[in-house]
Amino acid sequence: MRSQIEGSQAVARAVTLCRPQVIAAYPISPQTHIVESLSDRVRTGELAGCEYMLVESEFGAMSACIGASAAGVRTYTATSSQGLLFMAEALFNASGIGLPIVMTVANRAIGAPINIWNDHSDAMAMRDSGWIQLFAESNQEALDLHVQAFRVAESLSVPVMVCMDGFILTHAFEEVDLPDQEQVDAFLAPFVPQQQLDPDEPVTIGAMVGPEAFAEVKYLMHAKQMTALDEIPEIAADFRRAFGRDSGGLLKTYRLDDAETVVVALGSVLGTIEDVVDSMRDAGVRIGVLGVTCFRPWPAAEVRAALAHATRVVVVEKAFAVGAGGIVGQNTRDATRDLPLVVLDVVAGLGGRPVTRASLRGLLDDVVGDRLDPTRLHFLDLDLALVERELERSRHGRRPGPHAEHMLRDLGTVASGAFD
Incomplete structure (x- = not known):
């Protein structure tokens, strides 16, 4: 079904169709519309059988996802910018354990100075965290990549982040082709975890590993990522056959x-x-x-x-x-x-x-x-005159002060007031 819809709503719809059982979320612009929409869908029963957890921080969101995924349920979250960095420790835990969590990253600049607009600094800062990173060109591709991301994550038991440009995509209204529940169910099988905490068969997940095996664990993480280079195109080909459009791949x-x-x-x-x-x-x-x-x-x-x-x-x-x-x-x-x-x-x-x-x-x-x-x-489009004025100020000032405020004054503007 084709619909003119905001990018965040398209992603929320795609995630709903994938039937996650736990969503842990903390709002931060520009991903807030996604988790707000999912909250409504859980509340109204459209997304049935899902526990929605509003936690105290992004670190809490990823920690809750780790616990839920380790317990053997399909798990999702979303974040952006400083929120992704707040998750950093837990991101490495999720990938190190090999948990198939799917996360939307609404790409946004990293401060300081504070900036809520789009660039890729957040995802690039976490590029070596062991997560698969998929980047969407359009809202249609963002929607499609989420459906594929759950299959990639669960096939390999690895976490996947789907990156979409904050505001440029998340808040833009575009026509997208929304799949129906039967199509997604046929493409994405019910979640069967490769590892699962079970009181009847107790194991430890994420235990201490010393020098005798740490390198081997890291090697296996790398090997899974290399396997994904074959798996991702195959899943994209299956998606094309099932939904009739090219989306995803490498x-x-x-x-x-x-x-x-x-x-x-x-x-x-x-x-x-x-x-x-x-x-x-x-x-x-x-x-x-x-x-x-x-x-x-x-x-x-x-x-x-x-x-x-x-x-x-x-x-x-x-x-x-x-x-x-x-x-x-x-x-x-x-x-x-x-x-x-x-x-x-x-x-x-x-x-x-x-x-x-x-x-x-x-x-x-x-x-x-x-x-x-x-x-x-x-x-591209760097204001060299503005930069040179600030460099000159730094060369001659004993205490030159903050660059950002000086340059805003030179431009005749003031700092933008924005809150997460």
Whole structure:
């Protein structure tokens, strides 16, 4: 059934159709509409047989999910930004034990300074936590990825986070194709846990492990992620046969066949990039797009194969490693090592800054014209004059004070008041 619906409501509908038995939630913008909607669905009986737990924090939410999943029930939560970081200790516990929890991450910037708008800093900060990370380009894909995420998680007994851009997707109204309960039930079998706490057969889950076996446990976590590189495409193929549309998988390609220049990106920015690529194709430029749906595990072989015929690659990403450089860019560089191509890193859209077609067109014209230094990290639409004024202030001030407040004053604005 096709419906014009908010992205958060579409995800809540998808989760409802997957029949979770425990939802533990703590509200934080911009994921709050998801868990509010699920609360209503539990209250009204639309989501029957589910215990909804409103906990005291995001750490409590993930801890409750760990307990519920270990007890053998299908489990779900959602969070964003600082909430994801508050879960950090528990995230590693969930993956270390191998619990098939599904979580929505409504991607949002990490403070300080406080910022509630979209970038990918939160998910990237947790990229090595042992969770599978799937990134949605659209609300339709966000909906579809949740249905697939439960199957991936339960097939491999690993936790999965589905990342969707905060506000850009969560609060946007788009037409989506909502599946019915019979379709989802046919695709997603009832949950049968691979490990389960049982008073009649007591075991310890998450026990102390010393040097004699810790490396082996970590190796098996890695092995499961590598297995997911085969499992995720198979589940995406099953989804296509069942629902009649392509969604999920590891990568998506756009006008890539003869592309000399390729743009690599994750999330909703792919739609804008594709529009710019269309206009450049009309002008005769051989350029294409490689969208990364599965960031963890990193599909290195598939990325390498997709980029094998390119001469230059520009990675546009909404996060970076401070003091090091691009995150997706470095993964892409590792995957294409020894190939005769140049990989450039461009950071864009931090803290919700718009990534416009005009800015992208200027960037890609520079890339195609070989006018960007591949040894440098580049920032799209960076106000260099504003940065230089603050650097100058720091050089000459004995106590220069907080950068953010100085730059806001230079811009003639004040700090935005926003609360979770």
